Amino acid sequence: MPDTVMIFAAGRGTRMGALTDAQPKPMVSVAGKPLLDHALQVVDGSEAISKIVVNTHYLADQIHTHLADRDVLFSHEEELLETGGGLKQALALRNMPELVTLNADATWSGPNPINALLKAWDPSRMDALLLMVPPENAIGHLGKGDFTMAPDGQLTRGPGLVYVGCQIIKSSRVAQVTDDVFSLNVVWDVIRQSSRLFGLSYSGRWCDVGHPGGIELAEQMLGDTHV
Numbered sequence: 001m002p003d004t005v006m007i008f009a010a011g012r013g014t015r016m017g018a019l020t021d022a023q024p025k026p027m028v029s030v031a032g033k034p035l036l037d038h039a040l041q042v043v044d045g046s047e048a049i050s051k052i053v054v055n056t057h058y059l060a061d062q063i064h065t066h067l068a069d070r071d072v073l074f075s076h077e078e079e080l081l082e083t084g085g086g087l088k089q090a091l092a093l094r095n096m097p098e099l100v101t102l103n104a105d106a107t108w109s110g111p112n113p114i115n116a117l118l119k120a121w122d123p124s125r126m127d128a129l130l131l132m133v134p135p136e137n138a139i140g141h142l143g144k145g146d147f148t149m150a151p152d153g154q155l156t157r158g159p160g161l162v163y164v165g166c167q168i169i170k171s172s173r174v175a176q177v178t179d180d181v182f183s184l185n186v187v188w189d190v191i192r193q194s195s196r197l198f199g200l201s202y203s204g205r206w207c208d209v210g211h212p213g214g215i216e217l218a219e220q221m222l223g224d225t226h227v
Contacts, residue, residue: 001118001121002099002100002168003050003096004049004051004053004099004100005043005101006054006099006102007043007053007055007101007102007104008101008103008104008165009024009036009063010055010057010086011057011058011080012057013028013058013105015210016028016212024059025058025104025210026063028209029215030209030215030222034066035105035106035209038108039102039103039106040052042102042114042166043102043114051073051094052070053072053073053090053094054067054072054074054075055077055089075089075090080181082182083183084184084186084187087174087184088174088175088180091171091175097172098168099168099169101166101167106164106165106208106210107209107221108206109207109221109222109224110203110205111203113202116131116203117131117167120200123170125196126197127169127170127173127194128167128187128188128191128198129168129169129198130163130167130197130199131164131166131167134161135161135162137204137206138207139207139214140211140214140217140218143162145162146162146163153198153199154198154199155192155197155199157189157192161201169184169187173190174187205221
């Protein structure tokens with residue numbers, strides 16, 4: 001069972017415009033606290049996660065200072081390595097054969113997403129388990145979806161469900177990639193070829209806060225559910 005989460009917090013946040021001129025995207029405030037704290041709230045509410053890894057790049061000192069009182073391992077990227085490359089670099093920090101990854105630019109309404117993944121995780125069949133929502137529950141997200149899901153949970157590329165930036169993945173699949181800079185999409189495509197890429201439909205709602213308009217939408221969503 002995974003005991004580690006990696007929170008992706010290295011992005012430049014260019015879609016946020018002036019909001020990230022002087023602060024990294026994970027420090028943008030939503031409903032009175034930084035986006036990073038919304039991600040940590042999910043982690044703190046999980047049942048099995050005891051170790052936290054955070055990757056950083058742009059204005060990293062602000063994130064390091066904000067987390068100074070937490071037991072966190074930092075993986076600093078001198079140059080942006082994308083999601084796959086960032087995770088590959090972080091694997092050197094500790095032994096984590098399987099782990100949760102979580103994006104730091106979203107808010108959630110509903111059951112704890114990490115707990116949902118942990119309950120469904122079956123390493124005998126899966127090398128990655130991605131959390132998905134139907135487009136109508138992806139607040140602030142543009143697009144027709146990322147994957148379609150078969151009755152047994154296997155994923156294929158195509159419009160349908162939206163990936164919400166939370167997954168369990170086996171680190172060996174990431175370490176096998178020879179490049180230093182690459183997207184997790186590369187890893188998922190390899191896993192899919194061996195029929196070991198699975199999805200889980202999340203019963204709650206998720207708000208994409210990767211753009212300024214997402215802040216108000218996230219606050220409305222959180223207000224509706226009194227989170």
